[in-house]
Amino acid sequence: MTEFKSISIVPTAGQRFLDSCPDDEDTFAAGSFKRSFSSTSVGAAARLSALRKSQVAAATSNYSSVSISEAPEQPIYQVPSLADFIDNSKRIYTPHKLRCGVTVQVGEGVLEECPTVLRDLNHDLIGCLSVLPPSVRSLTRRTKIWLNRTYSFGPKSDPKNVKHTTAHHFAGWLYCVRDNPEKEESIEIYNASEYLKTRAHYNGGGLMLHELCHIIHQKVLPGGLENTMVSEIYKVAKESNKYNTVLRRDWAMKETETDMAYCIVNHKEFFAEISTTFLADFYHEVDGAGGHDMERSSPPIVSAAVIERIAESFGDGSFGKYQIIEDANRVIPHCNKFFPFTKGQLRLYDPRVYKCFEKLWKQIECWEDKDKRRCESCVWF
Known part of the structure; x- marks a missing residue:
């Protein structure tokens, strides 16, 4: 297992989420927070998606956060679910x-x-x-x-605007920033x-x-x-x-x-x-x-x-x-x-x-x- 730097998301503290979420998953993986995953996480999107369907509805109904684990050896993400967070998954x-x-x-x-x-x-x-x-x-x-014409993520009250181009490696990052997991293993021009x-x-x-x-x-x-x-x-x-x-x-x-x-x-x-x-x-x-x-x-x-x-x-x-x-x-x-x-x-x-x-x-x-x-x-x- 390879240790990566990672993130802990606390949706009730919007600014802390914004500060801790970099512009893309490359920066995310090289940041100052701890997480771990193995290189076998490619292809785990289906398992993650199934778990997402069963958990996110409940999470969004009470505006709490939900932990998503692809497998014991995969990353654990805290997915923000507050209503005031930008939801890019419906673009x-x-x-x-x-x-x-x-x-x-x-x-x-x-x-x-x-x-x-x-x-x-x-x-x-x-x-x-x-x-x-x-x-x-x-x-x-x-x-x-x-x-995209433009792109922002994070709390609606204080969004992070990004303009660069990036490669999305894993669905977990996309869930983390409330984006579409179908963008996994693709390229995005913000x-x-x-x-x-x-x-x-x-x-x-x-x-x-x-x-x-x-x-x-x-x-x-x-x-x-x-x-x-x-x-x-x-x-x-x-x-x-x-x-x-x-x-x-x-x-x-x-x-x-x-x-x-x-x-x-x-x-x-x-x-x-x-x-x-x-x-x-x-x-x-x-x-x-x-x-x-x-x-x-x-x-x-x-x-x-x-x-x-x-x-x-x-x-x-x-x-x-x-x-x-x-x-x-x-x-x-x-x-x-x-x-x-x-x-x-x-x-x-x-x-x-x-x-x-x-x-x-x-x-x-x-x-x-x-x-x-x-x-x-x-x-x-």
Whole structure:
């Protein structure tokens, strides 16, 4: 059994619940509260759902909390049931199947506010499918994406508003924040408008690829999210201090262009982030540029906000050594937001991590998808 940090929810103290519930289950698992579960919790949703049906009605009728245990070795969650808590489990979504074969569950008001979002998601997912090995393409296509205009959770009197994109690993987290357990093992975009802005820092598909790598980590690698090789190389990378201060493309031409790499947050983010870089076998002109000069190291900049900042900084209508692509509709290969941005840069910057990820992705290439379903309508791959 693997010990995780966790949470204790007391619904009668709304603010305490809000403070103790982070933005997503990755943060939740790495927080300052105690819980434990094993990697076998995948697939326990059916048992959890049955228990939920028998217990939640009583819990909601008297506004108390209910403990849900998937199995003796599974997490125990205290599910908030107060009437003044936001209930996202009843949100209405309309399914849209993209040309690439992925189903997007579109929330209310999304397409009115972001009319191009499905087109851009399709482009991003085509890019993901083009770099992922054939072994996980069916898994990618059956991984649903939940798309919201906005999203808040917690007490109605003091909600927590979130705008990021996340991968949902377990139904227990979704029950914990009063959301739909059908989102288990899927990806959620909490704010469509924010997604369209953020994806530009990855040159399109890199942001979605990061989230898909979380699902691949859970479903494909031996041991799932507790894969030994990932955990060990994460510790090695963290202790090397190579990722404490790195360039980040969305901060180009700001007073500070460096930050701690997101991959150091925990072993799950390490796998997703380094995989995004490892699969970016593009922009070889910047392979040997090093990680100290943003102008020389960065692949083409496509973010309108960053391009504007660069232009203002030079002040003469030029962009210095920066590669700039101002056509927002142009589809180009992905890269990472944090250095190393590409596979070639990773190979030179951290050979030990690079070799480990070669082995990890070789395992993924050899994976046999027992749930593989043929997608008749997919025309791309």
